[in-house]
Amino acid sequence: MRRYFLCLSLILLVGAAWLALSVGQVDEVVRNIVYFHVPSSISALSCFTLILICSIGFLASKKSAWDYLATAAAEVGLVCATILNITGMIFSHQQWGVWWTPEPKLITSAILWFLYVAYLILRSGIATARRRGQLCAVFGIIAFIDVPLVFISARVTRGNHPGNVGFASGGQWAAFGLNILAVALLSAMLIWLRYDILKGKSQMEQQLFS
Amino acid sequence: MNSLYHGIKAIFVKDLVLELRAKEVLPSMVVLGMLIVLVLRLVSQVGDLNLGAMGVGALWIAFLFAALLAQERSFAAEQHQDCINGLLLAPIDAGAIYLAKLLVNIVMLGIFEVIIVPLVILAFDLNLAGGFGRLILVLLLGNLAISSVGTLFSAMVQVSRVRGSLLSILVFAILLPMMVPATFALLITFGINPDDMAGTGMVALTGNFRTAVGFLVAFDAIFITASWLLFGFVVQE
């Protein structure tokens, strides 16, 4: 079942890319990166929200399923955040000649990446599963509170990140929408896969050591 | 309420005695702070950079690193001989333990501020144009922010194998939002008006002292409350 969805998401991704570069091509070639930049951004933020939900769930119920889901979301979210930052930097360099500038959206993207990394480093440093789940849940909640604050505080500085995305033709919108769908589906499938792996690994460890 | 006050007072006094008796915490904080100030002063000389801006940057960097030094110790002492369980056995709320530890960290960082700020003002030739009151306000708010987040995280990293480095990563990542308004407010306090730092985009925060301080107050309130509420989950199993 999951295999089909995974294949579907990959097909969608390829299809969206083809659509983006043919019918939906934006004027300057490099601007096409928006087709991957924005979906990654949406995905990265959604994974972060998922971590928040799982953190609250874990603290309320102490069920380790929430913890596995949070880990999976963090790992996939990190990948999305990495793509987000890299595509952002490529675009920034092409457009304005600078690789990076301390602008609200860019700072937020960078901090998002750092928070994911910090979350995963925190995870890896704790041996007991129960404590790990609890501490990471607390960090997940604190980190989620932090993200909007980063954005607001960075508004004090000036910036040149482009405003809301606007497209000219229907083809472009189609490509955009398809990309968002594809990336979202791919992320969800990867999270699901990762969750199962983590759950299976933990069960195996319990059987071996108890 | 009464028992809450007594519990917080007991832990506060005990921790303060331990910190000051250790005789290594405060000196190392001050020495580290001074070295950071020295290095950045040298760099600004070599690079012919804006002294005022570098001075403010030096101040916050020194605070952050010195605070990490103090905070790491504050919970490390509880790990020895299971002392943290000794605290949890008592009829005190975990939140009360957090508040007590927070107060200790605020005091330690406050003592450090009193020593390092005059040094920075001298080294970077800063001028207290904005007034002493503003300086105290901004330093206090910055202190609260660093202490609130640091106290929570120093309790968290005790179970980890890589305590010190992990604490720095977590604290820096979370404290970033307060660095901008804090620097801003301090620049204005020292008479350096960042005119070209007007807001941008749709709803722009026009940078002025009030908004920066307002943001800091909000940041402090949010994080102290969140940490206080979540602290129980960090120390208890």
Next chain:
Amino acid sequence: MVSESQVQNKDEPALHIEGLSMRFETRRVLKQIDLQLPAGQSLCLCGANGAGKSTLLRIIAGLLHPSAGKVRVQGYDLREKPQEAKPLIGVISHKSMLYPELTVEENLTFTAQLYGVKDSRDRVKQLLHDTRLYGYRFDRTEILSRGMLQRLAICRALVHNPCILLADEPFTGLDLPSSQHLVAVLHKFHQAGGAIIMTTHDTHYGLECCERIAVLDQAELIFDAPVDQIDRIRFLDDYLTYARQNY
């Protein structure tokens, strides 16, 4: 050392455990434990490593929340009324819970303040005299020997006049004089009306100190009887056989 005042309600059992279960992930550490300890009774809990003894004691002390079940100390629910229940509990474990850089007196005063003990100064002074530690009151605990540290840990557990003492493997690492001193302290506490739950591998200390003996095996209580109703030698023999099979 122990005044009668803390044993407020003689009618209520010192400890009442109902349907206590604990699981870590999928592993059941405690299964439906029901236990009642009348006021002033002493119980020794034996069992193999990993049977759940320490976990049970930590739940009773309020350090761990059980997956299911209730714990009541002198009628106060530990979860719902911790402010009333916790002052009634004293804990001795193989970790001293003492700050090495604080002096003997400072450690005890701190604990007394934590529990809101009235006239803490006099109480601390009295305890130090009773355990012959008064001469060391200005010494930092880091320089104390293991035996003295244990004596101080006992003071720490009793400074707030608890009605029930939880002792988790208290004889671990103690030499003979220190062990005998601990036995004496436990007797004195018991005679003053305090209840005791002790876990130990050393079954003959358990039989010596306690009125009741219970065995925890694979998360369940498999044996629970008053000491004067069992054949001690046979019990020790059977327990040794059981221990050999399980280790």
